[in-house]
Amino acid sequence: MKLNQVLSIVNQVEKSKFISCLDRLCSDAAKNNKKLAKTIDNIDGQIKNASGSEITQLFNTVRDFFKESVKEQILMSSAQLNLLINLLSRDGNCVARISWIETLYAKEWKELSKLSKDLQNCIKQGSPESTFDRNKALKIYHACMSEAYFNDQKNNRDAKVTDDERSILNILANELELTTDECAAIEHLVDVIPETGVLDALNNLRDMGLVFVSKKRQEVFVPDEIVTLLNELQGKDLADKYILRILRTLTDAELSNALKAHGRKIRGISRAEKIQTIIHSGISGSKLLSDDIHNPEDTQNQRKERLKQLITDLEIDTDKLGTTLDERIGLIINSLSGATEKEFDCLSVSGFKQLLKTLEDHFPSMQAVLKEAFELEPTEIIDTEKLRSLSITPHDILYLLSNDEVKEVRDSMGLSKRGNPRFAILESFANATDKLIENYDLLARRDVNGLKDAGVEVIEADLGIKFEEVTKAILEVLELNIDEDLRKDLNTTKDKADIVISLSDNDIIIGEAKTCKNGDFAKYSTTSRQVKAYVNRAENQGKRVAQVLIIAPSFSDDFIESAEMDTEVNISLLEAHGLKLILDAFKSKRNPSFAPKLLTKGGLLKAELIAKNI
Template sequence: MKLEQILDKLGSIEKNSFIKIIDNIISNSPKNIKEIDKILSTSDKGLKSVDNQNISKIFALTSEEFQQHIKCEFQEITSQLDILIDIIIRDGNCIMKRDWFSRLYDKEIKHLKGRIKVLESDFKNEKSELSESRKRDYKIYKACLHTAYKNDIENNRDPKITSDELSIILTLSKYLGLSQEEIKLINYSIVPIKKLDIQDVIKDLKNIGVIFYSNKENTVYVADEMVRMLRKIREKEVAEKFYRRTLKLLRQPIINQIAREHNIDRNLSHAQKIEEIIKEGVSFTNLLTDNIYKNETTLTEKKKTLNELCEKGLNISNLRGSTLDEKIMNLINHFENVERDEKVGISLDGFDKLLSELNQSLPKLNRDIKEQFELQDEFVLKADYLLDYNIKPRDILDLIVKSDLTKFIKDYGIKQRGDDILNILEHYKDVENLYLENYENVAYRNLNTLKENGISVKESELGQKFEDLTKTIFKDLGFNVDDTFKNKLNTKKDMMDILLNLGNEEIIIVECKTSKERGYNKFSSVSRQLKSYQNLALKNDLRIVKILLVAPEFSDDFVTDCEMDTEMNLSLITASTLSNIYEAFKTSKYEEFPYVLFRDIVINEERIIKALKK
């Protein structure tokens, strides 16, 4: 769930710790202070009176400083921050009831204690499966950590690892090739784990700003933006779902090799080993730099292998980068962009239909998804529910074994040639709703983004498509989009786009404009056009209640010219605003949109959405 959505759910007291941290960062003049000041200049009472959308923007502008603030908390080695963060950044754990969080915490502590016993036994056992070189790596790291932690006691101070010591230890762990899980096990073999009270855990995490807690709902919320930040701090470069997607493309001997390298039980199944590699926190970069190749593989061969993995397996053509490191970084950036993208890849209706039919074909899937993502609800195969956890159609399909995918494809007559997952996504695309979800991209004539989101359209068709989509929106808002009446009124010279017939000889005229350029700035030409439509309607004894101009955005000059016009009852509405009003209307009590709300020069989205929610 996005930060702005979470902030909308909470009261001011529940947001207070987070706001205080950002306020403190701002007081120390962060890197982006000029941009922050521009946002704050609209508020007289400082950050506390800024709306949630702008708080989200300010958080993005202070992300580097906020990340440093969290890193400082890691100096307190007894804080268990690594354990707790590893729980809350897992796919599916961004929304948790308090009791569920407590159960996950208990389970993690128990799991760690068991693993520590096994590790200590492997240290002593000459016949353990740990290689001598790996034992040496562990012993070196453990000795250095022991010295960093215990030297304070010898100097009559509380044991603590300083930031300098921590940076050296992190560098050491990196060059020894230790996973996050291996580091954790060694850390807590020196500093024994004490189980904390869950309310204290929640309070501590809330105070450092990494979670929000709703007292009313007894629910922990972790914003998507925060999850990405915490992942960087834990040096987990990609989300688990993307890591899994990549590992599933590797041959079994390679998975076995990685498992052996990081002391993962070789008796586990192939799928279980993949999950353990993910849980271990094995570096994604190290995986693609060294772990998936044979020892004698040349750099050129590694680049070729990575390109093939991306093109044939991940459907990413032309992975950019001249060096292996650049290619890996671009792949990580690709996954991050996919995660940030709010588009689902298929329409919401298509996602719901997919989940419904998957549930019918594969009755155990609900249980499997629930367990995989550690979700607490009993029935989880609901599109809106999963999207709150940032779980998309592809993430669900990635978890289904090949034999079950084949069964599902046959059950529902889905195309069988080619890639199974891509065929399924194409089958459930639901093009009309997918276009509506990309309404703003159509307005901006953003052809590349439309293609990335699964829409194939010619640029010459975008103007008509924008008009058709706008008609659909107004129909769904309860208006009578009267094409018959419009066609009677239109002449060869004057052809209005959309006419909304309100009855009793009253109409609303809607004009649609697409534009690649930022800031629509052609008032003189569009005003002549609209005035001719107005005259046409008046000649036919019609009362024009409103003229609406829909465009991707409007320049300041355009808005000023519109304000100065005294001849038309004209309002301007951006494609984004109309789309958001449309979404809010779907869940409102109204069957028909109250058009009296269209009364501003530039339609105020926030005011209208608040009115619809009443």
């Protein structure tokens, strides 16, 4: 969930710590940064009065200062905070109930303690003096960690690992080829992490401006921008879900190479176990791609050629492959880490929902797979809105399935066996949405036979939902901000708006998508009661409803007149074929620009004129 979205959910008190941290950094940085000083002046120098988008802009401006400040505070804090940071920055944990975070922490603590005991036994076993093996590497790192931690006590200071010492230990771990989880477990032997006190640790992170804690919801929010920053501080160049994509693409021999490079067992270990072991080990993406997956005798050219094939297998779109190994590694890492927005855009809201439903039909355990992979609560129902809030894309879901499972889905859908099966599945759902958009007017008029003739199979009971979903898809193409998170917050079991378009932090358009089988849409009294209930609920939550937009196949004269004369709400009417006309005009332009204010004129909108103004 983006920072701007989190700021719109939490109240002023709950975001006060973050704003205080930002205010302090802005004051210090503005003294030597004219651009930042001007930005602050534009909001009258009062960050606490700034909008969510302005606060996000300020954060991006002082991000480097924020990162340095957080780094210093974490180094001065306990090892417990580092364990919690590692937990909160993992895929799927950026929005979670406090009680669930406590559960995950307890599980993580037990696993870390178990690994610590195993490594302690390895250290005690030792190695022959003439050999250098994993046990000796563990012993050396343990000795250095102990010295780094306890040497402060010689000078009558609190024991801790300083920034300089941490940098040296990181280099040592890399040269000894120890994984992140092994380093954390050895540190746990030296500086034992408390098993309890998670709430206090969360409050410490909140005071640093790293998390938002909602008392009303009893939830913790970590914005995507903060997650990225925390990963950088931990030395993670790729999130686990992207490491998984790379591993799914590798051969069994390459997976074994990665395990051997870090002294892990490979005999009798299944492919699935190999993948999970590598992910949980915390091996960096760059290390994996530069050394671990290759045979020791492979030349630089052989390694570069392997990465070239990997770029093709991952279908990374690039103009230049890079001439060096490091350039190709950088290309893969940068492409994957910046893929989220693009991947959400590849499927409409409707397409994403249909993909998830199809996968659940093929794999009844899909919900359990998602919960296990992304550490979600067992009782939680996972839908596409929840996945979007966790920044889990359609690509992420498909890569949870093994290569054989994905091919099974592809074959059952009757898709071509050429190319990457995951991308073939995604393309099929994108095409299905395109077909519905092409036949948008038939969908609006509930013309089942016309849709069948056009090659679109939709059962009559689903026509209303499909029309709503395709309407959202069209508005998304027009680059309007369809705010599913806000819609979910505004809706109740009784009042459920179809569409919410965010114009700014507080200004919105509420949309209703209405199908009609015979004649013009004429139910004004029922529709007006609905939209007025939505408007009242939105205004009670501090939102300003700039317009209500009703989309239908066509409207009766009485409906149009009633809408124009209504003094309680501002209502715009748009016919379905008119919205399709606007979409076609938008797509035909080289540099199209659609202003939301074109939908706020009131009364029956003239689609032809709007299309000309794009």
